[in-house]
Amino acid sequence: MDETIFNEIIDFTRSLVRIPSRTEKESEQVIAEFIFRKLQEFGFNPEIVGPEKQPSVICYIEKNPDNKTIWLEAPLDTSKSTEYGEWKYPPFEGVMEDGRMYGCGIASCKIAIAMYCILARELSRDKNFTGNIFLAFNSDEQCGSLTGVREIIPRAPKADVCLLGYQGMDEIAIGARGWLRIHLQTIGKTAHTGARSSGSTNAIHMMARVINALSSLRFKVKKDTFFWFGPSIHFTTIRGGVAMNIIPEYCRVNIDIRLVLDQSDEDVLRQVKREIEKIQKRDKDFDYQLDIIQYQPAYLTSPTDSFIDLLQETVKDKLGSRLPLVASGHGSAGNLISEIGVPIINAFGVIAGNEHTQDEWIDVESIKTVYEILQKTFIKFLEK
Secondary structure (H helix, E strand, C coil), X not given: CCHHHHHHHHHHHHHHHCCCCECCCCCCHHHHHHHHHHHHHCCCCCEEECCCCCXXXXXXXXXXXXXXEEEEEEECCECCHHHCCCCCCCCCCCCEXXXXXXXXXXXXXXXXXXXXXXXXXXXXXXXXXXXXXXXXXXXXXXXXXXXXXXXXXXXXXXCCEEEEEECCCCCEEEEECEEEEEEEEEECECCECCCCCCCCECHHHHHHHHHHHHHCCCCCCCCCCCCCCCCEEEEEEEEECCCCCECCCEEEEEEEEEECCCCCHHHHHHHHHHHHHHHHHHCCCCCEEEEEEEEECCEECCCCCHHHHHHHHHHHHHHCCCCCEEEECCCCCHHHHHHHCXXXXXXXXXXXXXXXXXXXXXXXXXXXXXXXXHHHHHHHHHHC
16 A cells, blocks of 8 residues: 555544534534545545535546446444543544554544545546445434435435445444334323322333333344344433422333344334233333334345455455454444445444544554455456
């Protein structure tokens, strides 16, 4: 890898880290405009799409419309990890120390944005690259809303493969769990805590019984090599009560259920409601309301997909052996993109650590390895 390109990726990544884009905290407008201008400098014709405060950036680089198109996707927003504890390194400076660069969102996924943009520029100038590239950097992913990728999908060209910007050089993720997000409310009857009558019903006590029941719920799913870790259910937020001496009338929770391939929203909801109905049978005063916030099924790209095979060949040439093919535990934009029939690489990239937490980092030297693997794989893919 040319040292000039290597240093350019480092500088570009540092510039992105210095633009805070924490989900639901800062607008993606500043970082989107910065990337837009950078792509214009490269001679491309990018577009900013979506709402003004939550824009996404797309750029179609067409060299041969009759050949294949590679879609490179990464989120503009980052986690709010600066709120979870103290950082040793300033989160918005891109400090380098002992071969690592630190920063909020550097691994997830600002290194990918920088690498994808510069790789696209170099491939557009390479006579051996005879296909097309679609760059797409979406807003509003890390909070789970994924509004940015919903704006991008209708504008995307027909693509033959899509790589997402999640990092890691010890495995290749070709799928991801889905999710079912539920809002649940228990409804009681309020009264003063000192009342001598027994006409009240405590909504928090009701919810405690629901939490105990659903926390021990075991979903019946088929064994799967890629989704060996199975589904999960977590209560993620809880609110209830208005004062120390008032029996709460309402208790509200959000439930995040992660799904594997053979789970549908109907099946999971049926199991959840069955457990709640058991509580209702034992308590005539038990009342609740359940609403679905969001549902997205799991996905898995075929392990025999031609791009995956080529990527593994290049990895073996560069690293000495093929990497394990796995599914990711978390969901991503790939869950939506896979629905339009595009094979997805959910995660492959540089060596990284502490994603979504303090002192997030990337291994700088591994940039060279990943860049060369992707460059060679893309050229081979278009030759075939």
